[in-house]
Amino acid sequence: MSEDTPRRLGRHERYRGEHPIVVSGLVNCFGEQTVHENLDLTVRRGEILGVVGGSGTGKSVLMRSIIGLQTPDEGDIHVFGQSLTEGDPEEVVGVRNRWGVLFQGGALFSTLTVGENVEVPLKKFYPDLSAQLRHEIARYKVRLSGLPEEAVNKYPAELSGGMRKRAGLARALALDPELLFLDEPTAGLDPIGAAAFDRLTLELKRTLGLTVFLITHDLDTLHEICDRVAVLADRRVIAVDTVPRLMELDHPWIQEYFNGPRGRAALTAQALDELRRHMDLPAAAHAVKVLDKPPIGSDKA
Amino acid sequence: MAASALVSGPFCSHTAAMAGLARHQLEDREGRCVLVLSGPFRGSTVGPAAAGLRQLDDVPAAMDLSGVTEIDTAGAWLVGDIALRHGAAIEGASERAARLVKALQALDTGDESVAAPRPPLFERVPGALGEKVFAARRGVVGVTGFLGQILIGAGHLIRHPRRFPILALVRQLELVGVSALPIIGLMSFLIGVVIAQQGAVQLAQFGAETLTVNLVGRITLRELGVLMTAIMVAGRSGSAFAAQIGTMKLTEEIDAMRTIGISPIEALVIPRILAAILMMPLLGFYASCVAIVGGAVIGDVMLGIPFWSFLARIQEVVPVHDLWVGLIKAPVFGLIVALAGCYHGMQVQGNSEEVGLRTTMSVVSAIFAVIVLDAFFAVFFTEVGWG
Numbered sequence: 141m142s143e144d145t146p147r148r149l150g151r152h153e154r155y156r157g158e159h160p161i162v163v164s165g166l167v168n169c170f171g172e173q174t175v176h177e178n179l180d181l182t183v184r185r186g187e188i189l190g191v192v193g194g195s196g197t198g199k200s201v202l203m204r205s206i207i208g209l210q211t212p213d214e215g216d217i218h219v220f221g222q223s224l225t226e227g228d229p230e231e232v233v234g235v236r237n238r239w240g241v242l243f244q245g246g247a248l249f250s251t252l253t254v255g256e257n258v259e260v261p262l263k264k265f266y267p268d269l270s271a272q273l274r275h276e277i278a279r280y281k282v283r284l285s286g287l288p289e290e291a292v293n294k295y296p297a298e299l300s301g302g303m304r305k306r307a308g309l310a311r312a313l314a315l316d317p318e319l320l321f322l323d324e325p326t327a328g329l330d331p332i333g334a335a336a337f338d339r340l341t342l343e344l345k346r347t348l349g350l351t352v353f354l355i356t357h358d359l360d361t362l363h364e365i366c367d368r369v370a371v372l373a374d375r376r377v378i379a380v381d382t383v384p385r386l387m388e389l390d391h392p393w394i395q396e397y398f399n400g401p402r403g404r405a406a407l408t409a410q411a412l413d414e415l416r417r418h419m420d421l422p423a424a425a426h427a428v429k430v431l432d433k434p435p436i437g438s439d440k441a
Numbered sequence: 442m443a444a445s446a447l448v449s450g451p452f453c454s455h456t457a458a459m460a461g462l463a464r465h466q467l468e469d470r471e472g473r474c475v476l477v478l479s480g481p482f483r484g485s486t487v488g489p490a491a492a493g494l495r496q497l498d499d500v501p502a503a504m505d506l507s508g509v510t511e512i513d514t515a516g517a518w519l520v521g522d523i524a525l526r527h528g529a530a531i532e533g534a535s536e537r538a539a540r541l542v543k544a545l546q547a548l549d550t551g552d553e554s555v556a557a558p559r560p561p562l563f564e565r566v567p568g569a570l571g572e573k574v575f576a577a578r579r580g581v582v583g584v585t586g587f588l589g590q591i592l593i594g595a596g597h598l599i600r601h602p603r604r605f606p607i608l609a610l611v612r613q614l615e616l617v618g619v620s621a622l623p624i625i626g627l628m629s630f631l632i633g634v635v636i637a638q639q640g641a642v643q644l645a646q647f648g649a650e651t652l653t654v655n656l657v658g659r660i661t662l663r664e665l666g667v668l669m670t671a672i673m674v675a676g677r678s679g680s681a682f683a684a685q686i687g688t689m690k691l692t693e694e695i696d697a698m699r700t701i702g703i704s705p706i707e708a709l710v711i712p713r714i715l716a717a718i719l720m721m722p723l724l725g726f727y728a729s730c731v732a733i734v735g736g737a738v739i740g741d742v743m744l745g746i747p748f749w750s751f752l753a754r755i756q757e758v759v760p761v762h763d764l765w766v767g768l769i770k771a772p773v774f775g776l777i778v779a780l781a782g783c784y785h786g787m788q789v790q791g792n793s794e795e796v797g798l799r800t801t802m803s804v805v806s807a808i809f810a811v812i813v814l815d816a817f818f819a820v821f822f823t824e825v826g827w828g
Contacts, residue, residue: 152511154511250794253555253556262484265484265485267488268488268489277515278555279550279551283550284514289551292553292554293554293555294557295557295791295792315484316483316484316515347540347544348513349537
């Protein structure tokens with residue numbers, strides 16, 4: 141991380157270092173229970189990093205530590221080359237407007253409309269934007285996150301769960317963050333909605349040049365959009381790699397996770413998608429036909 | 442810094458450059474009007490320049506982005522908007538700038554208002570008035586219906602006494618009654634002190650200081666003990682009922698109970714209402730007693746009436762029906778306070794603001810109803826000869 145530390149970022153400058161998030165030796169305890177012990181994790185700029193792990197392995201706690209909602213008991217967290225644990229508040233503010241966070245339930249302010257929700261961070265950080273420009277920004281962010289424009293003046297209670305997630309994403313994108321945290325973005329969405337959200341994440345990452353820290357349980361998401369996947373188990377990150385290479389590792393949890401019935405179904409689905417792109421080849425067409433009819437009694441998940 | 446001064450000109454550009462903000466300038470290049478942009482075009486920097494960019498002196502045929510150091514969607518949005526408006530070609534854009542401008546131009550947004558739609562004043566005022574009338578009607582119907590639900594629930598519980606939520610009742614008895622003792626005691630003691638002291642000052646003008654005993658004894662047992670206790674319970678417990686039940690409604694706990702087959706009326710509302718009805722007479726009587734003690738202390742200190750003589754005189758001058766008046770009113774007040782709290786709690790829906798709103802409404806309506814009813818009771822008891 142030598143290239144990450146040396147100089148402070150200019151106020152209007154994009155981060156050009158290689159590793160926007162560097163976590164080293166993180167320890168988190170709740171009373172007697174140790175959630176993280178000597179956890180190390182490095183996120184590369186411009187990648188979508190998936191974070192997986194069984195329930196209670198501290199995925200959300202890790203995210204909360206990185207964004208400063210949870211003070212770690214020990215260890216160092218550098219975001220954009222600046223330490224959040226010992227940084228002075230001024231610098232931390234310089235970091236805060238470079239990230240956007242989508243919480244699990246969307247966490248929209250329920251007394252504000254979607255558009256006003258998006259405007260909250262804009263007002264806080266860019267007070268010299270005119271009201272007109274701020275409204276325009278709110279409108280295009282809402283459109284950018286895949287909602288119809290009419291959603292701008294709806295209250296969160298008037299939206300469906302999937303739309304609320306997108307509205308939360310619009311707020312997370314309000315400041316044009318370089319780093320986006322998504323906490324189980326596809327949980328609770330129907331498969332079509334989940335696939336659409338995955339595509340949106342990927343598209344936004346490509347257009348806006350985002351680095352994405354993505355907590356998920358969704359195997360399809362991992363296969364489709366994640367560049368690398370970090371596996372949390374035994375109170376630390378046991379492996380960070382691409383999905384195919386993770387599947388070769390000989391760890392019981394990883395094997396069960398990726399090679400269990402659901403893992404294989406997700407893999408088959410991805411292979412089918414790949415084959416469908418080459419339907420002009422007779423071999424591919426035949427393979428699609430065979431694979432599309434799973435043997436009776438197999439897990440349909 | 443005045444945004445209008447930034448329209449163009451080397452001086453203004455210079456100040457913007459010093460601050461690291463977005464700059465723009467109209468240039469004449471080979472007979473073409475070119476809008477030259479430079480500096481960072483980000484949400485944090487375009488603010489002052491945006492107004493000037495929207496009101497250019499001339500129509501640019503092209504925009505030169507080669508001097509733009511940084512760009513994000515806010516800057517790209519502005520650039521794309523200006524380009525579309527004037528039909529200007531974009532030149533010299535970096536790969537990132539071109540990609541962002543293209544992506545944002547493709548979004549095709551209109552001018553939907555960000556705030557929730559708001560009708561004009563002449564519609565809003567009668568609308569609000571009409572809504573108040575409807576709400577009043579809905580409130581009357583709602584409370585009556587709620588009372589009916591409670592009676593049905595109570596009927597169920599009487600027929601199936603094993604289902605009675607005895608633990609919840611005991612818990613609420615503790616919360617409404619026992620834990621309120623210190624604050625109600627302190628309040629009543631001070632009220633007794635104030636009545637005795639102020640009463641003595643006024644009665645001394647007629648040389649009738651000894652009547653202070655009558656004043657303190659009768660007013661606390663008949664009116665103030667119960668009334669102040671009801672107000673205190675409304676503030677302490679009625680509001681808690683509304684907030685608790687309201688939050689449970691928001692988190693779908695109430696719905697979960699219904700699906701499991703537990704009636705929220707039986708499990709949540711009836712224990713609370715019963716607790717308030719049972720505890721109010723006890724608390725009211727306790728409050729009256731403490732107030733009399735407060736009066737007796739003042740009598741001892743200020744009027745020279747010995748403490749125990751004061752208490753003995755109370756027995757002589759206060760008719761027993763004064764005690765009954767207080768004890769009859771107390772459970773009614775308790776019912777009203779708990780009913781208002783539970784009813785408003787059950788009415789919560791939508792968002793967290795509603796919980797606060799309903800909690801306030803429960804306290805205000807409970808206290809208002811208690812005071813109105815107290816006036817009726819005062820007239821009633823005087824008419825039946827318990828004056």
